[in-house]
Amino acid sequence: NPNPNPDPNPDPKVVELNNQAKHFVTNFGDEFRTHLIFDYVDEAAPAELRFPRMPEVRLEVGDELRQTRRSIDLRREAGTGPSAPHFLIIGAQKAGTTSMYEYLAQHPMVIRGRRRETHFLDWRWREELEGRPGRQLEWWARFYDEEAHHRYPSLRAGDSTPSYLLAPHLAVPRLRAMLEHGRRRMPLIVLLRDPAKRAVSHYRMVTDPSGTPAQKRTRGTAWLESDLSTLVEDDIAALAAAGVDRGVRAAEVDWDRFQSQYLEKMPNNHGSHSLVLRGLYALQLRPWIEAFGRDAFVFVRCEDLTTAEGVQAEVDRCVRHIGLRPHKLDNTKASNTRSYDRTPGPAEARLREYYEPFNQELYELLGWGEDKWW
Template sequence: MVNCNARNRDVISLSKHVAATASPKTSTSTSSSSPSSSTSSFPSSSSSNLSPPPSAVQASPSFVSLPRMVPPNATITLGHKGVPVHELPEEARVRVPLCSARGKVCVAGIKRKLSDGGAKLWQEENAEKTNVGILRPSHDAWGIKKIVFIYCDDFLRRCFEMPWFHDPEWQALLLPVFQALNVAPRMVVRCLLASMPPGIAIPPHHDTGYWVHYSHRIHLPIETDPARIVFRVGPSKDRLQRYDLPEGCLVELNNQAKHSVDNLWDRSRVHLILDYLEKDSIERSILPPGAKLHQTRRSIDLESEHGSRPCPSFLILGAQKSGTTSLYEYLCQHPLVLRARRRETHYLDWRWRREEHLTWEDHRETYLRFFHAALLNENPSCMTGESTPSYLLHSDIVLPRVRKLAPTAKLLVILRCPVARAYSQYQMVTDPEGSVEQKKARGSHWLGKSFEEVVEAEMQDLERHRVHPTMNYQEFKDGYLSSRPLGHGSHSLLGRGLYALQLQPWLEAFGRDQLMVMFMEDMASHNAVQAQLGKVFDFLGLPPHSIIDTHAKNTRAYTPMDERTKARLSAFYAPFNQQLFQILNVHERRWEARE
């Protein structure tokens, strides 16, 4: 017997991990400790410290006296469901239909089937053996029982047809309902019977998820008493109106409007609830009895797909001080992206275990400790990644390790005007604020030196290693990269801005299909961030999603750069930038050294 409460905790666990990314906390620290010594430094993935679904709410007897209305013969279009109704301007709210009568069907056959099947039909244990178990965490916590026939994930990527949907007796009862709505079975993405216990209330809410905007929600009361079942819907919580939903009446609900139910009857209220699309555009699977699913709030995966997505799925390689923190935090706002235990793992450069006896499998085991690998194995629709901006520079050691440990990972590189990038790095390294750990990671080599002094030393270092725009990567690697230190960030002030030389080996090894190059300057506004993230989500194979927080992360305020120094650096970088634009086959940018 499957412990449904345990399964609920599992799904809540990953959902909470994912949901936590909606309001991320920016972390700029990078610990130098190795995870190989202990895993206790990582946050626990246990669900014991996570909040459970909401507890059942008691129905309010005072609602029985509310005036009762009949659903109108209105037309609810998908255009009425673009945003939650309460977010619309007042003049628009009043024009949005809240519910609509869609006809009548005979429900006597469904009532008889439920009566003959008795309590066993509603038991989770029975569903998990002869049908397929599905979690609806909030409804399950409220004690609402269910019989599921069709169910899709929140992003409408997959739709599962359950064994009971293909049972001839159930088909004979369900298909007439679809026909009454003039809806083909392949258009239905969710279909279930829900039994709401007496004395329970579903509090005012509106449905969320990508699917809501593209589907029509239908309620068909099977067993009810409109005098004692108080169904309310309205443009906002304080303007709910009561509507009667009699047995056999098909009612479309605009589930972007606030709605609630109070069961003041002495019996369970039973509704058939279904959602259908206007276009047949979703992958469908017919599941065998007893198939096991793993769910998060927004995803559904088959147990047979366990571990099918490699971990990690993406790496942000750099460049340092070019918006890598912002990009990572933006990505982690997607409901299907689970942040790593540590954003900057540095495992592939600074923290690489150097014991001679270690195999690649040993390294992979250590690397996976930086991620919630067990949760992700169960939920391969979700993904994770890391952001270590020094990887781009250290291609000589990092690239072969990526090919061994994350060969299929998508690679992201975000670039910035190299002059502004250099000044930003200097300001970070010499910033007196920060923890001991942060200061150690930054390094102390430039403390007490002016920016101009560091620039001059860097110019001499590049000249000593004979770095020039037309050199090949092997020369750059042997003459310059091999001399770069590890373990701190106060080096390569100018070398990190030689983007063409750094990108060349990554492009040759992984190609443009696996590596995406972006520019920080293209994310200068809220709309610009949304547009760029849309491209990144598509590159990663994620469904579209609008993020909420588009503010830049890990920023500092500092005095402007000296104009003569700026001019000197702009002239120095000009031929290197020309090489970059040719490699990327993009129009030349007029990079301005805005600090």
């Protein structure tokens, strides 16, 4: 507490009582004083936190700061930041998207949305707001903590909906219209996995008898009575009928035909579909890259997330892509994994044969060397 009987003519001074949750400062005078707390940055700190790269906040006379344990924002900048989401994880399903979202959520400048998968660009698109990108952006922001992002514009939040990659005919034009309206960019993150293993994992997830009623509804029931080999052959045949076949490069696919005969027939309320298509990464990525440019993306192989060091390195790449400084992860364990017999069967062998030329096209598209091949 301040001295109850101070000297009537004291020299103005600063007294600080700081015990974590309580902070009180007085200078025993009637004039403003500058209160400075000096600290130092340890030499072991990342280069981004040391001079001359350390972050700065420059104040003008009369500026007020809004400071939390995670952020520092100027009060006058409230509401000036872009609305959430600030980055997208667009796919692929069963390639580590849940884990990446959880890793990024450990960053002090990232806060979670009300949903991890908003499905705003596909299942939850507001048809009545078609042609009004500003209103669509406002609706999308409702999946996030709007008050926090208004008060603290330096905070970030992401949407992790892996079905976006699968549906470029829906997601790409919708996202592009909103970004052009807001004159902003959107960092995009794509996780990719050996497509044969991805398909097996997808099938095991959808046919898993465990789970909540809501999870089972989202997975769908269409595959419960079918074996994996039958589903693989059925989807390969459906793709061929729509003009997607071995020997046909992604750039040569007739998209109008593919869209009308395959994409537009996909269900929009469950995940029991497109078993083989989801692993044709080059085909799905081309419309995205053509629309937003290669620099909008960072690509992560699921196989590079198998060690703590690998996880940290890949998350650091994603964090920098979002525009934040790297942060050491507290937990590098994978999320949303399940146990099943991983012995390769005939269906996986068939998938591996089918995907081989499509994988080669992906390696060319992304500039991947042999060390990244499946």
